[in-house]
Amino acid sequence: MDLFKVKFINEAADLINSLEESVLSLENNRGDSALIEQIFRVMHTFKGNSNMFGFDKIGEFTHHLETIYDLVRAKKIVINAEIFNVTLLSVDHIKNLLKDEKLQDANILKTHTRLLDEIVGIIKAYDKNTVRNDSQGSEKVSSDQLKTFHISFIPDTSILLRGNNLLYLIDDLLSLGEGKAFPNIDRVPSLKEMEYTSCYISWDIFLATSEDEAEIKEVFMFVEGECELKVKCIFQNGNLFLGNRFVLEVDKNSLFAGYSSVENLLSIASQKEITVDLSNVADNKSAHLNKEASSIKVSSDKLDELMSLVSELVITQARLSLFSEESHNAELNVIAENIEKISRRLRDNTFNICLVPIGSMHTRFKRLVRDLGNELNKEVDFIVEGSETELDKTIVESITDPLLHIIRNSMDHGIEKTEDRIKSGKPAKGKIILRAYYSGANVHLEIIDDGAGLDPEKIKRKAIEKGLIQSDNKLTKKEIFDLIFLPGFSTAEKVTGISGRGVGMDVVSRNITEIRGDITVESTLGEGTKITIILPLTLSIIDGLLVRIAQTHFIIPLSSVAKCYEVKHEVFVNNFKELIVLEGKQLPYMYLRDEFAIHENCPEIEQVVVVKYEDKQIGISVDSIVGEYQAVLKPLGKLYRSVQIISGATILGDGSVALVMDTNQMIKQLSIQHKNKELAYEQ
Amino acid sequence: MKKTILIADDSESVREVVSFTLENAGYNVLVSVDGEDAMKHLNGGDIHLVVTDLHMPKMDGISLIREIRSNEVYKGVPILFLTTESQNSKKEEAKIAGATGWIVKPFMADKLLSAVQKVIR
Numbered sequence: 013m014d015l016f017k018v019k020f021i022n023e024a025a026d027l028i029n030s031l032e033e034s035v036l037s038l039e040n041n042r043g044d045s046a047l048i049e050q051i052f053r054v055m056h057t058f059k060g061n062s063n064m065f066g067f068d069k070i071g072e073f074t075h076h077l078e079t080i081y082d083l084v085r086a087k088k089i090v091i092n093a094e095i096f097n098v099t100l101l102s103v104d105h106i107k108n109l110l111k112d113e114k115l116q117d118a119n120i121l122k123t124h125t126r127l128l129d130e131i132v133g134i135i136k137a138y139d140k141n142t143v144r145n146d147s148q149g150s151e152k153v154s155s156d157q158l159k160t161f162h163i164s165f166i167p168d169t170s171i172l173l174r175g176n177n178l179l180y181l182i183d184d185l186l187s188l189g190e191g192k193a194f195p196n197i198d199r200v201p202s203l204k205e206m207e208y209t210s211c212y213i214s215w216d217i218f219l220a221t222s223e224d225e226a227e228i229k230e231v232f233m234f235v236e237g238e239c240e241l242k243v244k245c246i247f248q249n250g251n252l253f254l255g256n257r258f259v260l261e262v263d264k265n266s267l268f269a270g271y272s273s274v275e276n277l278l279s280i281a282s283q284k285e286i287t288v289d290l291s292n293v294a295d296n297k298s299a300h301l302n303k304e305a306s307s308i309k310v311s312s313d314k315l316d317e318l319m320s321l322v323s324e325l326v327i328t329q330a331r332l333s334l335f336s337e338e339s340h341n342a343e344l345n346v347i348a349e350n351i352e353k354i355s356r357r358l359r360d361n362t363f364n365i366c367l368v369p370i371g372s373m374h375t376r377f378k379r380l381v382r383d384l385g386n387e388l389n390k391e392v393d394f395i396v397e398g399s400e401t402e403l404d405k406t407i408v409e410s411i412t413d414p415l416l417h418i419i420r421n422s423m424d425h426g427i428e429k430t431e432d433r434i435k436s437g438k439p440a441k442g443k444i445i446l447r448a449y450y451s452g453a454n455v456h457l458e459i460i461d462d463g464a465g466l467d468p469e470k471i472k473r474k475a476i477e478k479g480l481i482q483s484d485n486k487l488t489k490k491e492i493f494d495l496i497f498l499p500g501f502s503t504a505e506k507v508t509g510i511s512g513r514g515v516g517m518d519v520v521s522r523n524i525t526e527i528r529g530d531i532t533v534e535s536t537l538g539e540g541t542k543i544t545i546i547l548p549l550t551l552s553i554i555d556g557l558l559v560r561i562a563q564t565h566f567i568i569p570l571s572s573v574a575k576c577y578e579v580k581h582e583v584f585v586n587n588f589k590e591l592i593v594l595e596g597k598q599l600p601y602m603y604l605r606d607e608f609a610i611h612e613n614c615p616e617i618e619q620v621v622v623v624k625y626e627d628k629q630i631g632i633s634v635d636s637i638v639g640e641y642q643a644v645l646k647p648l649g650k651l652y653r654s655v656q657i658i659s660g661a662t663i664l665g666d667g668s669v670a671l672v673m674d675t676n677q678m679i680k681q682l683s684i685q686h687k688n689k690e691l692a693y694e695q
Numbered sequence: 696m697k698k699t700i701l702i703a704d705d706s707e708s709v710r711e712v713v714s715f716t717l718e719n720a721g722y723n724v725l726v727s728v729d730g731e732d733a734m735k736h737l738n739g740g741d742i743h744l745v746v747t748d749l750h751m752p753k754m755d756g757i758s759l760i761r762e763i764r765s766n767e768v769y770k771g772v773p774i775l776f777l778t779t780e781s782q783n784s785k786k787e788e789a790k791i792a793g794a795t796g797w798i799v800k801p802f803m804a805d806k807l808l809s810a811v812q813k814v815i816r
Contacts, residue, residue, distance in 0.1 A: 016715075020708040027706075053750040057706050060779050064801035065708065071801075173764070175744075175773030175795040180813055209771075234796030234813060309707070 020065040021110055022309075027058050028110075032103045033375040036382060039096050048091075052081045058106075070109050073124070076131045077102050089138050098130050100379070158189070158220050160247035161228060166214040166240040169199075173209060176235055182215060185231045189221025218246075312405065315366055322355075322362045323644040326553060327663050329355045330642065334665030356642070359553060363404070367549075370448045370457070371399030373412050377419055381444060384423040392427055392442040394419075401448035403455050407547055410527050411457070414520040418459050418543055419444060421516065426463030426541055436538065438462065450549075454571075457545040466535035468492045475501065493533040497521035528659055530676060532626075556662075556672065558641040559621065559634040562610050565670035566634070567643045567662055572675045574622045574629060576637055581616050584633060590686075592620065592631055600682050601631035607657070623675040630679050643672055657681065698815050699723040699740070703733035703747040703759060704777065713746060716804045717811065730754025734762060737769055744815045745774045746798070749785055757785075757792050764793035773814040 031054045038047045055078040063071035077099065083089045105127055108120050115121040163185070167178060182193050193215050200212040219228070228243050229236075329351050336348035374396045381394040403411070427433075427442035434440055445460040468489055475481045475495045487495075495501060499518040524531045528548050535541040548554070556567035577594055584592075584603055591598045601620060605611065620631040643662035652658065659674035700722045704710050714724040725742070727733040729751040736742065745763065749756035756776050764770050773795040778786055786797060798810045 016708060016712050019711055023706065023708045050752075053752075056750050056779070057748075060777070060800040061706055061708055063779075064712065173771070174793050175771055175814060177773070177814055177816075180816060184813060231813075237790070 017065050020061055020067070024058065024061070024110055025107075027054055027061075028103055028106055029375055030054055031058070032100070032379060035096065035099050035103070036375065036378045038091070039382065042091055045085075048081060048085050052078065052085050055081060067109070067113050069113060069115060069124070070106060073102070073106065073109065073128065076128060076135065079135050080131060083135070083138055089134075095134060098127065098134065100383075102127055102131070157248075158222050159245050160218065160220045161225075162242075162244045162246045163217040163219060163228065164214075164240070164242040164244075165217060165232070167211050167235065168238045169207075169210040169212060171235060171238045172211050174238070176238075178211065178213075178215075178235075181231060181235065182217065185217060185219060185228065188223050188227065188231070189219055191217060191219030191221070193217040315405075318362055319366060322359055323553060325355050326359055326642055326644050327665075330665040331667070332665075359642070363549070363553075366404050366406075367402035368405045368408050369399060370401045370403060370408070370446075370455075371396065373408060373415070374399055374446065376412065377415065377446060380416060380419055381423060384420065388423065389429070390423065390427050390442060391430060391440060392423060392444055395443065395445045396447075397445060398448040401450060401455055403547060404549065407527055407529075410523060411529075411545070411547065414523045414545075415446075415457070415459070417516055417520050419446075422459060422461040422463060422541065426461040426465075428464050451546075455547045455549060457547065458542055459545075460540065460542045462540040465537045465539050465541050466493060466496070466533065467537050471495055490532070490534075493535060496533065497531065528674070553642060553644050554672070556641050556643040557621065558638040558664075558670065559619070559636065560638055561604055561608065561635045562613050564608070564610065565638070565664060565668065566604075567641060567670050567672040568621055568623065568632065568675060569672070570640065572623045572625060574624045577620045577622070577631075578617050579620045579633070581614060581618055584618070594620070594622070594631065599629060599631050600686055601633060602678055602682055603633050605633065623679065625676045625679045628679050628683060630682050632673070632675070632678065643670070645672060697721065697723045698743040699725060700744045700746060700811070700815075701725045701727065701733060701736050701742045703727045703730060703745065703751065703756070705729055705748065705751045709748065709777070713807065716807055720808055720811075722811075730756065730759035730762070733759055737763065737766075737772075742769065742772055744811065745772055746777065746811070747774065748777045749789060757788055760789060760792040760794050775810055775814065 031051060034047055034051045034054065038044060038051065041047065055074055059071050059074040059078055062068075062074060080089070080095060080099075084091050084095070089095075101123075105120070105123050108117075109115075109124070112120050115124055165182075171178065185191070186193060194217070196214045196216065197212070199214065200206070206212070221228070225243050225245070229241070232239065232241055329348075333348050333352055336344040377396075378394050381392055384390075385392050422444050427444070428436070428438075430440050433442065443462045445458070447456075447458040447460065449456055471492050472481075472487070472495075475492075475498070476483045478500060480495060480498050480501065481487070496517045497520070501518065521531050524545055524547075530546045532544050532546075533541065534544070554567075555570040557570050557573050559566050559568060579592065579594075590600060590603075592601050593599070599622065605614065615635050619634050619637050621634060621637070622629055622631050641664075645660040645662060647660055648655070648658065656677045657674055658671050659677075660672045661669050662672055664670050700717050702710055702713050702717075702724060704713070704726075705728050710726045710728075714726055717724050725736050727736050730747070731754045733745065733747065734754070737745070745759075747756045747759055751759075754762070760774050760776070763772060763774060774793070775796050775798055776789050776794050777800050778789070778797050779800050789797065795814050796810060798807055
């Protein structure tokens with residue numbers, strides 16, 4: 013059963029989430045009876061499953077909760093804020109219960125009792141009688157004493173319409189002890205009047221058993237109400253069958269007429285079964301195909317393994333391609349190209365499998381907005397747009413916390429108090445939008461609020477105060493906003509429990525950078541704030557441009573490459589401003605030979621790869637460009653974490669390592685350097 | 696010849712337990728997630744028994760039972776439904792709709808099998 017328990021817990025998490033979501037929707041739309049019905053259904057399923065898998069506490073708890081919604085459903089009580097609060101707290105509690113079923117944690121136990129009291133309180137307030145005692149364990153007393161029963165079983169003629177097989181029932185009955193069944197064919201009409209779907213036979217059964225009357229009746233429980241059933245104990249002390257006279261007596265009276273009709277019934281039944289079984293063979297296959305059409309659940313470990321295998325395959329395929337190119341063997345080339353094509357498709361498919369929709373996290377956000385709204389006394393609509401946008405599951409996992417933090421900030425600092433909003437002519441209800449959409453190889457996530465917005469002056473003052481910038485720094489509005497991502501920056505005048513501990517946005521920004529994402533802020537004072545997070549679609553394989561400096565290879569992400577130019581080496585020598593002129597435009601550049609301290613074999617003509625990021629472009633100098641390359645990203649060790657312009661490494665076809673450059677970081681670094689230099693010149 | 700049982704339940708864990716138990720007892724088991732899904736299976740092949748939950752999205756158990764009973768081809772198929780003790784009104788409704796019998800949740804393997812064996816062997 014343990015295997016099932018794990019399954020149950022996994023599934024329970026899903027059920028609980030969908031419950032939470034429905035409750036939150038219901039809160040905004042209280043009259044929606046379909047939602048109430050749905051909530052009830054989920055609770056009911058959950059209760060049933062909990063009991064089945066031995067989670068009695070959860071089962072009991074959910075039972076009471078369900079009772080409330082049963083009453084709501086029947087319009088016997090009106091749903092109110094109290095019920096919503098209790099339900100949502102219960103949802104949280106059930107999540108804890110799943111981890112600690114036995115209530116070993118004292119805190120959980122306390123919550124359990126408290127919530128149960130509250131729930132029962134709500135139900136009691138409606139009607140004292142509604143709370144039902146669930147312990148119904150009626151003890152069955154069965155004696156070893158054999159008794160003989162006479163059972164008269166007269167089924168309704170329509171009894172077969174519901175798929176009952178009466179012969180099985182009689183078999184069941186006889187298996188309770190020792191006995192004999194005698195069919196009566198008194199009711200069987202002439203062939204002309206006979207309906208083949210009707211049952212005309214009735215039975216007299218004599219049974220010697222140690223079971224009691226209730227047990228006998230239980231055999232007929234499915235047909236109760238569709239038959240006339242009389243159970244009579246005809247002999248209290250033992251088996252009447254032992255006395256041959258009794259059996260003979262019964263036989264003489266009913267045996268002859270009876271058996272022939274039983275045989276009839278049997279043959280009809282068995283004929284039916286034979287036809288069924290034959291067609292079964294042919295249709296089994298198609299039935300199995302149908303079964304596989306629906307989706308399946310796979311543990312994420314398996315997906316990770318698949319992903320890493322595909323990565324290995326891509327690396328090996330690269331070696332094969334390289335080898336086949338060098339061998340100049342036409343046949344091998346064809347095979348290698350085919351394998352490349354297939355592994356590319358396999359790679360894309362596997363990626364697809366690992367994608368989950370953004371919508372999978374929005375329940376948590378909705379809940380957060382609701383809870384904070386209550387706490388801070390702000391009314392806020394939370395809107396999710398593009399919830400079907402998909403992202404790699406590892407990215408979704410690592411983006412959830414940063415997003416929670418940003419939404420928390422919007423709620424706390426962004427959205428104003430209701431009276432302030434009305435004063436400044438805004439709608440009383442605040443709005444937070446989470447919008448997701450694809451853009452090239454990236455996914456954009458925007459968190460937009462219509463709150464107070466950021467005050468650049470205030471931020472600047474604060475940054476100077478904290479010594480993060482100098483007072484004479486000239487910063488654009490955007491650069492000022494970027495200051496909020498610096499460690500130790502917090503503008504909240506009063507530190508609240510919700511946000512504003514000053515560890516916020518820098519952690520957010522770091523988390524996002526760690527998954528090669530990027531975060532920017534736009535804001536208009538008084539109108540609101542928009543935070544945009546740009547994320548890569550996936551983390552593990554990128555399309556790159558393979559370049560070479562001396563003997564070392566590097567990868568530049570293809571998505572950020574704009575153009576490539578040939579530039580003479582002299583241009584880089586004696587260049588004081590670190591700017592080159594390309595197509596008549598000045599461009600800052602990073603001379604990688606200096607950056608990586610590679611000095612040997614400098615070619616006369618070098619290549620400059622122009623990479624772009626947002627509105628900025630820089631050049632990167634390399635010796636030569638090798639070509640496009642699918643790079644499987646491997647993380648660098650801890651020791652290299654401080655090297656910001658490298659985001660990872662990949663293994664090339666010949667087994668050597670190429671570093672993958674983080675061009676976004678390069679551009680950022682370079683623009684900071686240039687800014688400082690300009691300042692230095694001005695001074 | 697193995698008999699085929701069709702399970703309709705939106706809960707994966709219930710489907711797993713039921714199909715595990717029934718497969719071990721020597722039945723062919725097909726699974727479906729709701730009434731509509733179950734109908735597809737019924738149209739696709741011979742089913743000897745349907746075991747259905749009552750509460751399901753899309754088409755619920757009661758509608759499934761009615762649908763089956765009104766179909767000329769397979770209206771005779773036995774139907775067991777899964778229910779909890781507290782749902783007596785549902786039980787009546789399901790019986791009126793034409794269900795053969797029921798299995799009370801929570802159940803253990805033997806309870807499930809004895810109910811199934813009441814209707815097919």
